[in-house]
Amino acid sequence: MSLETQARLQIIDFSKQSLKPGCPEWDLVKTQVREALEEHGCFEALFDRVVELRTPVFGALEELFDLPLQTKKLCVSEKHFRGYYGPTARLHESMSVDDAHVAGNIEQGLTNILWPQGHMSLSKTLLSFTQLALGLEKTIKRMILESFGLEKYTDELIESTNYQLRVLKYGRPQASSEPALGAHAHHDQNMMTLLHQNEVDGLEIRNKNGEWINVKLSPNSFIVMIGQSFNVWLNGRLCSPYHRVVTKGDKVRYSAGLFALPRGGFRVKAPEELVDDEAGFLFKPFDYEEFSEFYSTQIARGVVEYDLKAYCSV
């Protein structure tokens, strides 16, 4: 596994308070977003307001993941707690909360079950992070839709989204100091992913030449990636990056992300404005929940790689 190529992604600045729809700054950033997503499916979003949340967020993640494994496994549902401890892979765990921006969901889905007496400060930290990332996600989504002249679909897309908060830990090497795969190579299957990481790099993205690029991210940024569901909805107009996590060294890597998933019951289908007569629909409409169930059966059967494009290509 080659780790030699380290690079910055295209950087787009969302920090300015004056970034509002209709102003020249907005149009400039919108153009950058569209270009980056057409070319790479991802970019680094500078967002200064995340800096003040870094210490509490990664403190919270340490506290969460430091709980005994049995507690995490027993308390958090199988769907929302994942752990991989293979002999070659480094310990990797993740926990998630659906609709994390809705008042009380972080407590009900996570903190109150792990700490029956509640954990107000930790819940508040995770909620603040979710709200911050959600604001950025909505800005980016709006820019994408505007850039295609599809802003009339903004509310429909927001209402049909499950804003899942997912926190991830990539542990220390078990035996050797060799680089280890933390998350296998994949495309995200959701609509959009925004990830913020601690000081330990490890995310790798495969470029168009098939080389793995080790992404270097700054402390005031999120990496933004388009998932395959959004690509289906856009009838293939953007791309979705193929990525993995490879960690080395002895520091624990934490990341926290907002995963925008299509809500079950919502049929993901390209709007007619994006379907031209010749090419037609590139994908069959699908329901994300049905796809997730199908995906789980594939994984249970030992299929290592299966993705949405294969599921719904015409």
Ligand SMILES: O=C(O)CCC(=O)C(=O)O
């Ligand atoms: O932790 C990261 O940086 C990436 C995680 C990831 O790719 C995923 O959960 O889909």
Ligand SMILES: [Fe+2]
């Ligand atoms: Fe991913």
